[in-house]
Amino acid sequence: MTVPPLPRLLIEEQVRAALLEDLGRAGDITTDAIIPPSETAKTALVARKSGIVAGLDVALLAFELIDPAIKAQIARPDGSRLAKGDTIATIVGPVHGILTAERVALNFLGHLSGIASATRGVVDAVAGTKARVICTRKTIPGLRNLQKYAVRVGGGFNHRFGLDDAALIKDNHIAAAGGIKPAVERARAAIGHLVKIEIEVDTLAQLEEALAIGVDAILLDNMSVDQMREAVAVVKGRAVTEASGGITPQTAPAIAKAGVDLLSLGWLTHSVQQLDIGLDYL
Numbered sequence: 001m002t003v004p005p006l007p008r009l010l011i012e013e014q015v016r017a018a019l020l021e022d023l024g025r026a027g028d029i030t031t032d033a034i035i036p037p038s039e040t041a042k043t044a045l046v047a048r049k050s051g052i053v054a055g056l057d058v059a060l061l062a063f064e065l066i067d068p069a070i071k072a073q074i075a076r077p078d079g080s081r082l083a084k085g086d087t088i089a090t091i092v093g094p095v096h097g098i099l100t101a102e103r104v105a106l107n108f109l110g111h112l113s114g115i116a117s118a119t120r121g122v123v124d125a126v127a128g129t130k131a132r133v134i135c136t137r138k139t140i141p142g143l144r145n146l147q148k149y150a151v152r153v154g155g156g157f158n159h160r161f162g163l164d165d166a167a168l169i170k171d172n173h174i175a176a177a178g179g180i181k182p183a184v185e186r187a188r189a190a191i192g193h194l195v196k197i198e199i200e201v202d203t204l205a206q207l208e209e210a211l212a213i214g215v216d217a218i219l220l221d222n223m224s225v226d227q228m229r230e231a232v233a234v235v236k237g238r239a240v241t242e243a244s245g246g247i248t249p250q251t252a253p254a255i256a257k258a259g260v261d262l263l264s265l266g267w268l269t270h271s272v273q274q275l276d277i278g279l280d281y282l
Contacts (some may be wrong), residue, residue, distance in 0.1 A: 003152045005057045005080060010145055015061045018104045028100040039095045047082040048276035054078050054153040055112030056089060059105035066209045067097025074084060078153050102279050112150040113275035119154025119268055123250050131256035131263050134159045138266035147269040159264055167191055169199040180209045207231055211238055219244055226252050232259035
């Protein structure tokens with residue numbers, strides 16, 4: 001499935017902020033000193049490792065904002081599988097602007113491609129099951145929309161974008177409210193009719209209590225595979241089941257086969273390794 005690119009309006013402020021941070025107070029003094037303004041070149045964004053492309057539009061916007069004369073020809077758009085050495089896009093134009101924007105462009109492209117690549121690895125690992133791979137709110141501040149976009153490019157799905165998307169009642173909410181029932185009742189009385197309620201449980205007894213009062217989704221927190229399998233049998237389709245807690249590409253297949261609907265992985269956005277991508281002269 002092709003994921004639509006994010007509108008420019010949603011990404012331009014982030015790219016501008018990154019460029020301004022890099023330019024500092026005096027601009028690119030190295031390039032200013034070495035490169036004549038009239039010099040042009042043809043370069044390429046090249047994969048150093050295999051993976052999935054994500055964030056190409058963001059990277060190309062960095063070049064454009066520095067110098068609109070820089071032009072790009074895309075060879076492998078977002079969602080493409082990469083082999084080591086593949087050209088993602090060629091970048092042609094004034095060398096001064098290309099070198100000034102290079103690091104910001106590569107930072108975005110490498111990070112977002114790393115997220116997409118890691119997501120695809122887990123998606124492939126659970127292929128053949130009904131389980132969807134989803135991200136969480138454990139994102140780098142200021143980059144949530146981009147990181148969640150990269151998850152979608154990798155074949156995953158998004159959990160909440162923010163605290164206002166849905167009511168997710170966690171252990172501390174339950175403790176503060178004095179139990180599952182009062183927590184759910186208060187949430188239901190306050191939210192709109194289209195807002196769903198999910199509740200976190202870590203025991204089968206809590207699961208039974210949540211099902212008795214009625215919720216839309218159940219987060220099975222740090223349960224063993226056997227416990228999750230039993231929980232799915234107890235739920236019997238009455239709510240969406242989400243597995244959470246330390247899920248890795250190695251453990252994901254067994255968890256998915258337990259019958260849960262969702263596998264949520266915070267590390268996809270908070271600590272994923274970037275995909276190594278470079279800018280080469282042609």
